[in-house]
Amino acid sequence: AQSVAQPEDQVNVAEGNPLTVKCTYSVSGNPYLFWYVQYPNRGLQFLLKYITGDNLVKGSYGFEAEFNKSQTSFHLKKPSALVSDSALYFCAVRDPWDSSASKIIFGSGTRLSIRP
């Protein structure tokens, strides 16, 4: 069965510094991996995904994530944080060969707080 873990409930970063939000996964085959962001009182917005190809994926708002198969990780990164990046971030995984093909599992979320 597939699973995804976000080991940090909260990440605090000073504006202008690089940020990393961690995600590890477990699937039986090659995963599809996603990052979403949720602003207060809003729905989840898609940031980026890894399906195949280059391990470094670039997404919206200057975010990127690196797929690392040996470490089963898909950490979200940004070179220079903005206060407006403060939000709740969700990693998600899907095993494309799972019989319940439409099922995407979400991590528990990491709250990112950027201080001015």
Next chain:
Amino acid sequence: DTAVSQTPKYLVTQMGNDKSIKCEQNLGHDTMYWYKQDSKKFLKIMFSYNNKELIINETVPNRFSPKSPDKAHLNLHINSLELGDSAVYFCASSQGLTPSSGNTIYFGEGSWLTVV
């Protein structure tokens, strides 16, 4: 030009009542979902429909009944509401079930249900 829209956004109701949340997507997707986000922000899938056919039905009380009149709509009806049903309910949609489809899920803005 909202992609996934759900109504109402806020709903306060008494225990024992029956309520419905409506969802519509104009993305031309063939798969729709209901997710529940609890007070700790944990996101869990409840139901998934593909072309009006139920394909995922997680362990959800049968007081919850989804209905998909067509592939652009997925409504959620809840009978005999309980205090524990208080949560944010997100409708979502995606295209395709095949492994190569990628399955990016697009979310609505959420419906905040409070049972008193």
